[in-house]
Structure formats: C-alpha cells, structure tokens
C-alpha cells in the first residue's frame with residue numbers, strides 16, 4: 062500500500078487507530094476454544110466489528126509463533142482475511158526482525174511476498190545492510206524501532222553517541238539509506254515529550270506509536286507533539302481493545318473501546 066492511500070483512509074475514517082492482534086489463548090473468551098482455529102475465530106470477530114474504526118491492524122508474531130505451526134497458520138489466515146475482505150486496511154507484521162543482508166532479504170520475502178503484509182517492524186541494531194533489503198520492496202514499509210515504549214529504552218536508546226541520543230542517531234542515519242522513503246519509525250506513546258525533537262529530524266515520516274491504554278501513554282500528548290499535516294501517526298492499542306470483555310460480547314466490547322479512541326482522534330483532527 063502507498064503512503065498516499067493510507068493518508069486517504071485516515072482522512073476518510075477520521076481515524077489513525079491501529080489495533081494490535083496480540084492473541085493469547087488464556088485471555089480469549091472460553092467458548093471460542095471449541096472452534097477449529099480459536100485464534101482466527103477471535104481475530105475475524107474483532108476485525109469484522111472494528112474495521113470501520115481502524116486504519117491498521119498489527120498482529121505481533123510472538124503471539125502466533127508461541128503456538129507453533131498452528132499459530133503460524135492462524136497468522137496466515139488472519140492476513141489473508143484482511144487482504145481479501147478489507148484491502149484498504151494497512152497491515153503490520155510486528156516481528157522486530159533484522160540480520161545480515163542475506164538473511165534480512167529472506168525475512169522481507171516472508172512478510173511481504175509470502176504473507177502479503179504492507180509493513181514489518183525491524184530492529185536497527187545491525188545497521189544499514191540489515192535494513193536495506195526490507196526497503197527495496199515497492200509500496201512496502203519498514204518500521205524501524207527508534208525510541209520504544211518500555212523502561213529498557215533508557216538502557217541504550219537514550220545514551221549519548223557523538224553528543225546526541227542513540228535513537229536520534231538511528232533516525233538521522235537511516236534517512237541516508239537507499240529507499241529511505243519506505244521507512245516509518247516506532248516511537249512509544251510513553252515517550253511523547255521526546256516527539257518535538259524527533260519531528261525536527263524526521264518531519265514527515267509516519268510513526269507507529271504503541272503504548273496507549275495498557276502501558277499508560279497519552280493520546281493527546283502524542284498528537285500535540287507528533288502530528289504532521291498528513292497526520293503521520295498510527296496509534297496502536299492491543300490489550301486495551303481486544304480484551305475489553307472475555308464474554309460472548311467480546312467483539313462488541315472491543316468495538317466500544319475502538320470507538321472511544323476513534324472519537325478522540327476525530328475530535329483532534331477537527332481542530
């Protein structure tokens with residue numbers, strides 16, 4: 062999907078919500094466990110109930126890989142369902158990959174060609190040649206970890222390198238890589254106060270912002286400091302939406318939570 066199509070969808074739906082499909086069999090409603098594929102049944106119900114409120118879905122692959130081959134098949138069914146029923150939706154494989162170039166190329170093929178995701182999250186630690194293989198795919202996006210939402214972000218990401226924080230160095234250097242126009246970045250919602258400086262370095266890039274809801278990030282602050290003329294933000298919430306209820310009304314309850322966030326987004330966009 063092109064960035065232009067994503068922006069059009071955001072404006073049409075008045076939403077820049079990304080719903081995280083982090084499915085844990087211990088948390089989904091018990092009645093779904095009788096289904097042939099409980100994870101897919103859960104995702105399908107959530108997607109059908111929320112697709113008009115969200116512009117993106119982000120399955121974190123850990124939650125599928127944890128169930129072995131069955132989990133991977135549920136992931137495959139979920140992305141195929143999204144691509145055939147809601148092709149206007151932006152899809153993110155949250156896999157946090159990155160390796161020597163020869164290996165990154167195969168990761169990129171797995172997520173972009175085989176599974177058909179629009180984007181994948183990638184760790185920058187191994188540098189240019191580990192990221193460029195992802196960037197070479199037309200109309201596919203590489204979402205580079207920059208300043209993450211967790212406490213451990215302060216272990217390395219904010220440490221000074223050449224007089225500036227390492228995450229700023231990641232932003233600056235990655236802009237020089239081939240096909241850098243296909244880059245987006247992860248900035249945690251819990252780090253909203255860093256966004257003004259970040260926008261000086263990457264004024265237009267899209268940011269994937271996880272950490273609202275369960276991790277305590279604040280939507281208004283993120284928008285205040287991070288929004289661009291094309292919005293430039295995808296705000297992710299996973300547990301806060303998909304586990305709104307563990308009863309038979311789970312999909313409706315998830316839609317209620319998604320609507321709350323979408324309404325706040327609509328209000329912000331109208332200003």
Ligand SMILES: O=C(O)c1cc(=O)[nH]c(=O)n1[C@@H]1O[C@H](COP(=O)(O)O)[C@@H](O)[C@H]1O
Nearest residue numbers: 121155182209210249271275276298299300
């Ligand atoms: O790359 C991510 O999506 C990510 C980066 C980050 O800095 N923090 C973060 O929480 N995430 C992911 O975003 C999701 C957040 O989930 P909730 O806290 O349940 O909304 C999980 O899938 C995390 O793995």
